[in-house]
Amino acid sequence: MSRFGLDFGTSNSALAVRRNGHAELLPVDPVAGSVMPTMLYVRRDGSVLVGQPAVDAYLRDNAARGPIRRRFKLLDVYVPSTDPQQPIVRAHILTDLEAPGRLFQSLKTFLGDPLVGATNVFGEAKGLEELIAAILAQVRARAYELTGEHPEDITIGRPVRFVGSGDAIETRAVERLRAAAELAGFRDVRFGLEPVAAAYAAEVTAGNALIFDFGGGTLDLCVARREGDAIRVLSTAGVDVGGDRFTELLIDEHVAPRLGAAQLPAFIGNAIHDWHALSALNEKDILDALDDLARAGGPRRELAALRSAIELQLGYEIFRVTDDTKIRLSDVAATILTYHHAAVDVDARVSRFRFEQLIGPSLRRIDALIAQALAEAGIAPEDLAEVVTTGGSSKIPSVRSLLRRRFSNARLRDADPFGAVAAGLALL
Numbered sequence: 001m002s003r004f005g006l007d008f009g010t011s012n013s014a015l016a017v018r019r020n021g022h023a024e025l026l027p028v029d030p031v032a033g034s035v036m037p038t039m040l041y042v043r044r045d046g047s048v049l050v051g052q053p054a055v056d057a058y059l060r061d062n063a064a065r066g067p068i069r070r071r072f073k074l075l076d077v078y079v080p081s082t083d084p085q086q087p088i089v090r091a092h093i094l095t096d097l098e099a100p101g102r103l104f105q106s107l108k109t110f111l112g113d114p115l116v117g118a119t120n121v122f123g124e125a126k127g128l129e130e131l132i133a134a135i136l137a138q139v140r141a142r143a144y145e146l147t148g149e150h151p152e153d154i155t156i157g158r159p160v161r162f163v164g165s166g167d168a169i170e171t172r173a174v175e176r177l178r179a180a181a182e183l184a185g186f187r188d189v190r191f192g193l194e195p196v197a198a199a200y201a202a203e204v205t206a207g208n209a210l211i212f213d214f215g216g217g218t219l220d221l222c223v224a225r226r227e228g229d230a231i232r233v234l235s236t237a238g239v240d241v242g243g244d245r246f247t248e249l250l251i252d253e254h255v256a257p258r259l260g261a262a263q264l265p266a267f268i269g270n271a272i273h274d275w276h277a278l279s280a281l282n283e284k285d286i287l288d289a290l291d292d293l294a295r296a297g298g299p300r301r302e303l304a305a306l307r308s309a310i311e312l313q314l315g316y317e318i319f320r321v322t323d324d325t326k327i328r329l330s331d332v333a334a335t336i337l338t339y340h341h342a343a344v345d346v347d348a349r350v351s352r353f354r355f356e357q358l359i360g361p362s363l364r365r366i367d368a369l370i371a372q373a374l375a376e377a378g379i380a381p382e383d384l385a386e387v388v389t390t391g392g393s394s395k396i397p398s399v400r401s402l403l404r405r406r407f408s409n410a411r412l413r414d415a416d417p418f419g420a421v422a423a424g425l426a427l428l
Ligand SMILES: Nc1ncnc2c1ncn2[C@@H]1O[C@H](COP(=O)(O)OP(=O)(O)OP(=O)(O)O)[C@@H](O)[C@H]1O
Pocket: 008, 009, 010, 011, 012, 013, 108, 214, 215, 216, 217, 218, 219, 242, 243, 244, 323, 326, 327, 328, 330, 390, 391, 392, 393, 394, 395, 396, 417, 418
C-alpha cells in the first residue's frame, strides 16, 4: 500500500504518492493537472463534479441559461397575516426553482466555524463534512485511476491555525476533516502541518530555514533545522491572512462601486465581494427594494448592474476575474480589470501601488507573525540560512521584498508553489 499526501487547500488542492522514498505529484485534476481548484459543483440531478470540470460545468450551465424564472414555492410553515379575512397563511418564497446547480468554493475556510450547519442542496441537507467528502471521494477515485491502487492511507495537510477565532476551532476543524476523509473511504487518516510538509519537500539544507507558505486562506510558517537526515521543527506559527482576502479588497475597491455599493446598506455592499452572500440576496423583497430605490432616484445603472449580478449569480465570475487581475499584478505594475456580463460593465485600471496600499495592514500582520515564529524558535533573523517560499500568494512582489528586507543575509528560495505541501505530506 502506498502512502498518499493530500494538500486540501482553500483555493487549490494537490495529491502526491510516495514511491521508493520519493514523492511524485499526480495529475489529480483530469483537466487542470496537478493543481486542482478546490471546487465542488452539485447539479440539480444530484451529479457531482470536482475541480476544473466543476468550474467548467458551472460556467457552461450558467451561460446556457435564459432569463431567470421565479416561481412561488409553498413552505410547510404557517405565519400570521395582516389580512383580516385570512389571519393565518401558508408561507411561500419566490425562488429561482431552475438553478442548474450549486457551486462551492473555499470550503476549508468553514471547517472551524461552530455555526456552520447543513446546507440545503436541492432539497437534501448536506453537512460540511459531506460536501468535503464529495471532493475527497473524487480525489480517491482519481488516485485509483492513476495508480491502480485504492488508497487507504492518507496524510492530509492542515494549517498551523485554521481560519476563525475562539476555543475548539482546531479540534473541530480536524475532526470534520477526518470525518470527511473517512466518508470518502480513507481508513488510516493522518494529519501533517502544511509548512512542516513543505520543509521536507524542499529538502532544507544545513542551517536554519524559515518556510513561508502563503496561500488563499492562511499564512503558515515553520522554522526548521536540518540535523542529518531528520528535520527538526523549532517553531510553527499561523494566521488567517490569505490571498482570498486580497481579492476581496480589490472587488470592494474596483467592482462594488459599479454596483452601487456606496449608496446601499452595508450588508449588500459586503455581499458583493462574498459570492455566497451575493447568491443569498436572490430574494424578491431585496430585488423589489432595489427597484424601489432606482425609482426613488437611486443610481439606475449601478442598481441594474447589481440586480443582474444577483439574479444571474455572477459572484463567482466576478471573484475569478478579480483574482486573475490580482495575479497579473505580480508581473506588471498596472493592468485593467475587465468584466462585462448582462448589465455589469467594469473596466477599471488597477495598479500595484494601490494594491500595496490596500494590503498594507496584512503585510504588517505577516511581519508580526514572522517575528513571533523567530522568537519562539529562539533565532535571530541573521541566523537564518534560507527562506523557502511556497503557496500562490508568496509570488506577491511586496511580500517578497518584505522577506528580502528582513532577511538580507539569507538565501530566498522558491519551492513549487502549488505542489510542495502535497509532496511533503507524502513523505512525512
Ligand atoms: N502569481 C501570483 N501572484 C499573487 N497571488 C497569486 C499568484 N498565483 C496565485 N496566487 C494566489 O494564491 C492563492 C492560492 O494559493 P494556494 O493554492 O497556495 O493556496 P491554498 O493552498 O489553496 O490555500 P491555503 O493553503 O491557505 O489553504 C490565491 O489567493 C491566488 O489568487
